[in-house]
Amino acid sequence: MAIMPERPGVKPSLYSVQTLRGGLRKGTALSLKREELREIYRGMALVRAVDSRMVTLQRQGRITFYGAATGQEAAVIGSGYALDAEDWVVPALREGGIALLRGFSLSDYVNQVVGNGPDIQKGRQMPCHYGHKDANYVTLSSCIANQLPHAVGIALAMRLKGKEHISVGYMGDGATSEGDFHTSMEFAARLNAPVLFFCQNNQWAISTGVEKQTRAKSLACKANGYSMPGYRVDGNDVLAVWEVTAHAVAEIRRTGRPAFIEALTYRVGAHSTSDDPSRYRDESITQQWKKRDPLQRYKNTMIKLGHLSEDEAAQLDNEYAERVNAEITRAEAESAPKINDLFSDVYANIPKHLKRQQAQLERALSPR
Amino acid sequence: MATMNIIQAVNSALVNAMEADANVVVLGEDVGKFGGVFRATAGLHEKFGSDRVIDTPLSESGIIGTAIGMALYGMNPVAEIQFADFIFPGYDQIVSELAKYRYRSGGHFTTPVVVRTPYGGGIKGGLYHSQSPESLFAHIAGLKVIIPSSPYDAKGLLLSAIADDDPVIFMEPKRVYRAARGEVPETPYTIPLGEAHIVHGGDDVTVVAYGAMVHTVLEAASIAKDEHDLNVEVVDVRSLVPLDVDTIVDSAKKTGRVIVVHEAPKTCGFGAELTATIQEAAFWHLEAPIERVTGLDTPFPHTLEDEYLPDASRIVQALLRATDE
Numbered sequence: 001m002a003i004m005p006e007r008p009g010v011k012p013s014l015y016s017v018q019t020l021r022g023g024l025r026k027g028t029a030l031s032l033k034r035e036e037l038r039e040i041y042r043g044m045a046l047v048r049a050v051d052s053r054m055v056t057l058q059r060q061g062r063i064t065f066y067g068a069a070t071g072q073e074a075a076v077i078g079s080g081y082a083l084d085a086e087d088w089v090v091p092a093l094r095e096g097g098i099a100l101l102r103g104f105s106l107s108d109y110v111n112q113v114v115g116n117g118p119d120i121q122k123g124r125q126m127p128c129h130y131g132h133k134d135a136n137y138v139t140l141s142s143c144i145a146n147q148l149p150h151a152v153g154i155a156l157a158m159r160l161k162g163k164e165h166i167s168v169g170y171m172g173d174g175a176t177s178e179g180d181f182h183t184s185m186e187f188a189a190r191l192n193a194p195v196l197f198f199c200q201n202n203q204w205a206i207s208t209g210v211e212k213q214t215r216a217k218s219l220a221c222k223a224n225g226y227s228m229p230g231y232r233v234d235g236n237d238v239l240a241v242w243e244v245t246a247h248a249v250a251e252i253r254r255t256g257r258p259a260f261i262e263a264l265t266y267r268v269g270a271h272s273t274s275d276d277p278s279r280y281r282d283e284s285i286t287q288q289w290k291k292r293d294p295l296q297r298y299k300n301t302m303i304k305l306g307h308l309s310e311d312e313a314a315q316l317d318n319e320y321a322e323r324v325n326a327e328i329t330r331a332e333a334e335s336a337p338k339i340n341d342l343f344s345d346v347y348a349n350i351p352k353h354l355k356r357q358q359a360q361l362e363r364a365l366s367p368r
Numbered sequence: 369m370a371t372m373n374i375i376q377a378v379n380s381a382l383v384n385a386m387e388a389d390a391n392v393v394v395l396g397e398d399v400g401k402f403g404g405v406f407r408a409t410a411g412l413h414e415k416f417g418s419d420r421v422i423d424t425p426l427s428e429s430g431i432i433g434t435a436i437g438m439a440l441y442g443m444n445p446v447a448e449i450q451f452a453d454f455i456f457p458g459y460d461q462i463v464s465e466l467a468k469y470r471y472r473s474g475g476h477f478t479t480p481v482v483v484r485t486p487y488g489g490g491i492k493g494g495l496y497h498s499q500s501p502e503s504l505f506a507h508i509a510g511l512k513v514i515i516p517s518s519p520y521d522a523k524g525l526l527l528s529a530i531a532d533d534d535p536v537i538f539m540e541p542k543r544v545y546r547a548a549r550g551e552v553p554e555t556p557y558t559i560p561l562g563e564a565h566i567v568h569g570g571d572d573v574t575v576v577a578y579g580a581m582v583h584t585v586l587e588a589a590s591i592a593k594d595e596h597d598l599n600v601e602v603v604d605v606r607s608l609v610p611l612d613v614d615t616i617v618d619s620a621k622k623t624g625r626v627i628v629v630h631e632a633p634k635t636c637g638f639g640a641e642l643t644a645t646i647q648e649a650a651f652w653h654l655e656a657p658i659e660r661v662t663g664l665d666t667p668f669p670h671t672l673e674d675e676y677l678p679d680a681s682r683i684v685q686a687l688l689r690a691t692d693e
Contacts, residue, residue, distance in 0.1 A: 088441070120474040131473045138440060139473035143464045149430055150465070153437015153445075160393070160419055160443070167437075179457070183430035190425055191434075345471045346509050348478070348533035351562070351610040 001025070003247045005220075005229035012218035014264060015244055016234035020292060022300020024239075032242065034307050040081050040238055041302055042316065044073040044295050047097035049320035050106075054113060054127070057328065058273040063113055067128045069094040071236070071268035074294035075200045077101060078241025079168070079263070082249055088136045088158075088167040090151040092144075093128055094200060095170050102135040110327040116334040122341035145171060145178035148197065152188045152258075155195035159256060166194045166252050174205025176219050188258035189226040196248055197223075197260040200235060202267035207280035223260035235263030236294040239301070265294070339365070372552040374545045377519035378408045378484070381526040382446065384556040386416050389444065392530060395422035396431055396448030405450055406486060406545055428458035432483060436465055439479040444530055452487035452539060453496045459504070466535045467510030482529045482536045487515075488580050488631055489663075489677050490543035494670035500579075500632035500663065505537045506608045506641070512536045512561055513608040517582035519550045521606060524559030532561060541580035548583065564612035566619065570599035573625040573690050576616055576642055578605040581629050581678065588683035598687060608638055616642065617649040624655035625690040631677050634662040656690045 001015055017028045024030070032040070051068035058066045069076050072094055080098030083089065089098055100109060108120060112130050115123035120132065121139070131139020138154075140147055151169030158165050175181050176199060188195045199219050203210045216222055223230025229251070233244040241263055248259040266289035270277050277283065302308035343350050343358045350358070372380065385392045394409055394416075400423035403410030413421040424431050428449055435445035449455045455462070462483065469479045489498035506513045512534050516522040522540065529536035541548075567582060568589055577585045582604045589600035601619050605611070620626045626646055628639040639660040646658060661678045669676050 090437075120476065121472060122474055124474070125472050129472070131476055133473075133476040139469070139477055141464055141468065141472065143460065146433070146461065146465055149433025149461065150437035150440060152430075153434040153439070154441045155437070156434060157438040157441035157443045160438075161441070179427075180429055180433060180461075183425075183427040184433070186425050186427065187430045187434055191422065345473075345475045347512075347610075348470070352613070353610060 003231065003244055006218055006224070006232050008221050008224050012221065012232055014232055014234050016237040016240045017243060018237045018239055018297055018301050020297065022297045023304045024301065030239065032239070037302065037305070037307050040077055040242070041298060041308060043077040043081065043097060043101050044238060044298065045313070045316050046100060046320050047073045047076060048295055049317060050109070050324055053321065053324045053328065055269070055273060062332070063127055065126045065128070065273055066113070067093045067272045068269050069097060071289065071293060072200055072202055072265045073097065074238035074241055074298065075235040075263040075265050078238040079198050079245040079261070082242050082245035083168060084165065086136065086165045088138065088154050088165070090138045090147045090154065090167055090169045091140050092147065092170045092172055092175065093140070096128060096130050099130045099132065099135055099137045102137055104130060104132045104135045104137060106323060106327050108132065110324070110331045111334070114331040116331055117337050118334050119337070123337040145175040145180040148175070148180050148184035149187065151195050152184050152191070152193045155188070155193035156191055159192065159194055164253055166196060166249060168196045168198055170198050170200065172205060173199060173201040173203060173210045173213055173219060174208065175199070176222060177213055185223065185226040185228065185260070189228050192256050193258055194252045194256050195258045196245070196252055197258065198245070199260070199262045200265060201262050202265050204267045204271065204281070206271040206275060209281070218262060220260060220262040228258050228260055230260040230262065232262045232264065235265030236292050236297065238294055238298050369551045369553050371549055372519045373549050374516070374519050374522045374540060375406055375408050377523040377552045378526060378540065379410060380552065380554060381523040382409065382412060383415070385527060385530045386412065386420065388556065391443045392446065393420045393422065393438065393443060394446050394448065395424050395435060397424060397426055397450050399423060399448050404448060406542065408484070409448065428454055429461050432458040432461040432466065432481070435481045436461065436469070436479050439481045440469070440477055444480055446482045446484060446530060449483060449485040451497050452485045452501055453499045455485055455501065462505070462511070462537070463508050467508045471510060478533060479535050480533050482526070482538050484538045484540060486542035486545070487539045488541050488543055489668055489673050490580065492670065492673065495667045498668040498673065500630065502539055502608055503632060503636060503638045506638055510535065511609060513539070514561060514606065515539045515541065515579040515608065516606060517541060517544070517579055517604050518548055519552045521559060521565070523552055524557050525561065525606065527556055528558040528561050531558065536561070539579065543580045544583055562607045562610040562612055564615040565604045565606055566601060566615065567604045568600065568602035570601040571623055572599045573627065573687055574601045574603060574619040574623045575627045575629060575683065576603045576605060577629040578608065581631055584678060584680055585629055585683060588680040588687065591680055591684050592687050596688065598691060600687065611645070613645055613649065617646060620646045620650040621653040624653050626654070626658045627661060627683065627686045627690055628658060629661045629678055629683060631663045633665045634660055635665050637662055659686045659690060661686045
């Protein structure tokens with residue numbers, strides 16, 4: 001199977017390299033080395049472990065919210081692994097695993113989810129809104145598609161400063177209906193911004209299925225309207241995601257022009273801990289997708305290739321569960337953010353009117 | 369020193385800033401070869417090229433969102449929104465993104481963008497080329513909101529805004545773009561953000577205003593002096609956020625009588641904020657109610673715009689009410 005952009009009016013294709021049960025399709029030559037393949041596996045396993053623990057934590061009322069990437073780990077890690085450290089990631093909700101891949105520590109990750117004093121955001125945002133300058137992982141807002149023009153601007157700045165890096169703007173399927181999506185595609189193509197648009201099509205925007213989102217035959221074919229290559233890949237096949245992303249990234253670096261990737265996957269869990277998908281969708285379809293679990297599929301491939309054993313995989317799961325639990329225990333014992341954290345970072349320096357409000361608030365709180 | 373109007377002063381500031389720092393870029397609709405519909409970016413494209421003077425596709429959220437991204441990567445973009453009336457497709461980017469990056473990232477990511485936009489009525493622009501939406505930005509934590517009234521202030525404040533680490537909404541009074549003229553150095557200079565300016569001293573009554581209305585207020589002050597022997601102090605706010613409360617309140621305490629003037633609609637206009645701030649700090653010094661002379665709580669009209677806009681006569685009437693013993 002060759003990596004080719006989608007063409008309008010033709011049945012959408014879906015690039016994959018692993019069979020559904022794991023193992024490589026005939027004629028597949030892997031360019032990734034054993035240690036790289038293992039690193040990708042570890043990245044996916046860590047996301048699964050963190051997400052599973054955090055969803056439980058929310059159910060116990062210990063954190064306020066969580067948006068898991070369960071079932072989407074291949075799209076997350078496969079794409080993130082194809083980037084260089086100097087490339088910038090402009091994420092949506094479910095790319096936290098890429099932050100971890102890029103050196104955002106598990107401590108910082110859990111601090112953000114808990115919203116404690118050491119959280120670099122000082123408890124200001126809901127869980128899953130990670131960001132770190134050193135990881136070149138931009139702090140997201142909750143707004144859909146708002147981040148995409150930022151990815152364009154970052155890429156444009158990279159070009160103007162003579163860098164050969166790229167930026168990646170991530171989004172879900174729902175974002176492709178937003179004005180900022182179309183504006184960003186237009187700006188990127190017209191201004192020659194070296195940006196990759198990466199869409200995790202998990203087929204659900206909360207309760208709105210992708211078939212209610214658009215009449216387009218695929219999301220990738222939307223790129224045609226902007227004279228941009230749009231690739232479509234099996235988002236549950238981590239090796240295919242890596243290959244297509246690496247291909248697109250190389251093309252962007254070579255041409256200086258943007259590209260779009262649709263990774264077809266499925267949100268096997270809820271949108272977030274705040275909704276119950278059985279109220280709005282047929283969960284028997286979810287069961288079908290669970291059989292295509294990307295972590296299990298890749299594990300089977302790795303075992304077949306002789307790069308991993310069942311014992312090693314089980315050991316890794318235990319190790320990650322313990323690490324996550326230890327981080328949670330530590331993070332929950334940390335102090336809360338300070339009153340001053342309400343007022344700092346609104347501006348570079350705290351202006352007079354905020355100093356007055358801080359003094360008033362501190363006086364009002366002092367009798368307690 | 370040269371005599372400049374506000375357009376020329378803005379242009380001069382942009383030239384100075386772009387000459388001094390390659391990270392300063394200009395982007396917007398028609399800002400390139402054409403030099404902007406009001407000519408504020410005239411000559412920049414020839415001087416700095418199409419990589420630094422960027423003609424964008426027609427999308428305000430794209431202009432502001434792209435500027436945000438460039439700022440995240442260490443540049444200092446100056447985005448032009450052709451008319452403040454058309455800023456609303458970019459309002460989400462301003463409110464949800466531009467204003468909040470520093471705060472939400474714990475200072476990891478900052479967005480020193482300047483959004484320049486002509487605002488205000490008096491050019492027969494009807495509903496969609498006349499509005500004054502400053503309070504919609506002053507209400508948003510994380511933004512600075514600057515409105516100059518003179519060519520000298522326009523250049524000094526714009527250079528400060530470009531050098532500032534925070535995002536700045538820079539609103540230019542288009543009615544007096546060419547009518548307001550004055551001495552402006554061609555070399556760079558700055559006026560600090562957050563400082564009001566007493567443009568006319570007096571001790572009978574204070575008028576607080578900004579932008580194009582400063583000129584109308586000065587006209588009213590002159591009439592009030594000539595016809596009613598009133599000495600009016602005129603405070604040009606210049607910086608709505610951060611607000612120079614001290615200068616405004618000191619004047620209110622001195623005269624004991626205050627009028628607030630703006631052309632935006634009255635309800636929840638910036639005058640409400642000024643009035644509340646003054647009464648909190650100077651209540652026991654006040655001799656009369658603080659009156660607001662403002663635009664109407666209606667859409668901005670076309671044919672009857674002179675009736676809609678505060679004029680010298682309405683301001684003089686308010687001055688007389690405020691000083692009626």
